[in-house]
Amino acid sequence: MLSVAWKIRRGVETVMALFLLAMVALTFADVIGRRLIGKPIYGSNDITEHMMALVVFAGLPLVTAAGAHLTIDIMDKLVGKPWMAWWRVLSAALVVAVLAVIAWLFMRHGLNASRISEVSQALRVPRAPLYFFMAASCALSALAALAIALTGPMVDPTDTHEEEAL
Template sequence: MPETDPSSGKRPEPVPRTLGRRVLAAVCGTMLMAMMALTVCDVIGRYVFAHPVTGATELTEMMLVGVIFLGLPAVSLDRDHVAVDILTDRLPGWIQPWRELLVSILSAAILGVISWRIWIYAGQIASYGGATNSLRLPVAPLGYLCATAGAVAAVFMAVVALRDLRR
C-alpha cells in the first residue's frame, strides 16, 4: 500500500488505469482462474478417478510465475509493494521523500539486476532446449517473459520515484 504524504497526510494518487494495465489484469485474472480450475480438475481426477491431469503441476507453476512477473509492472506503478515500516514512521517528515527516492531507486536497481540475470539464464536454457518434464513445454520463453516484465517494473519504479520527488 502506498505510504501517505507526510505534508498532507494523504496517499499519493495512483497512475490512471491504462488499457495496457487492464489487459494485464485480465490476463493475470484469467491465469489465476485457469490455475484454480486446473487444480480442481487435478484433485478430482486424482482422488475420484485415480487419474490426475497430466502436467497439472507444470502448468500451475508456469502460470503462477507468469502472474507474479506480469503483475510486477502494475505493482511498481501503484507503489503497492509489501513494506514494513517499523522504523520509517518515526523518521522526520522532511526525510520521507528522500527515503522513498532512495528505496525506489535501490529497488529499481535490484529489479534490473534480477531481470538481467534471468535473461542470461533463459538464454542458457534456450541453448540446450530446456523443457518441462511431462509436457515438454519450452522453459526459455517464460524466462524471457519474466526478464522483460522485471525490466519494465524496474523502469516504472524509477519513473515513479522521480515523479514523486518532483512533488
C-alpha cells in the same frame, strides 16, 4: 501518457486474470479426474508450476505500479525530515536498480535455457519463454517503479477497498 499507462495496466490485469483462471480450471479438472475417475491430468504439476510463475510475475508490475509493495519504515524514524526526500529518492532508485538487475538475470537465464534446451520434467515444456516472461515482467516493474517515483502510485479511483470502509 497516463492513458497509455492505464491501458498497459488493464492489459496486464487481464493477462494475470486469465492465467489465474486457467490455473484454477486445471486444478479443478485434475482433482475431479483424480478423485472421481482415478485418472489425474498427466503433467498437471508441470503446468501448474509454470502458471504459478506466470500469475506471480504478471502481478508484479501491478503491485509495483500501485506502490503496494511491503515497506518497512524503521529508517524513517532515524532519518530527519529534511533528509526524508533524499531518503525516498534513494529508496526508489534502489528499487528500480534491483528490479532492473533481476530482469537482466532472468534474461540471461532465459538465453542460457534456450541455448541448452532446458525443459520441464514431465511434459518437457521449454523453460526459456517462461524466463523471458519473468524478465519482461521485472523490466516493466522497474519502469513502473521509476514512474511512481516521479508521479506517485497508480491508484484507480474507482477501486473500492474494504479495509478503507471499516
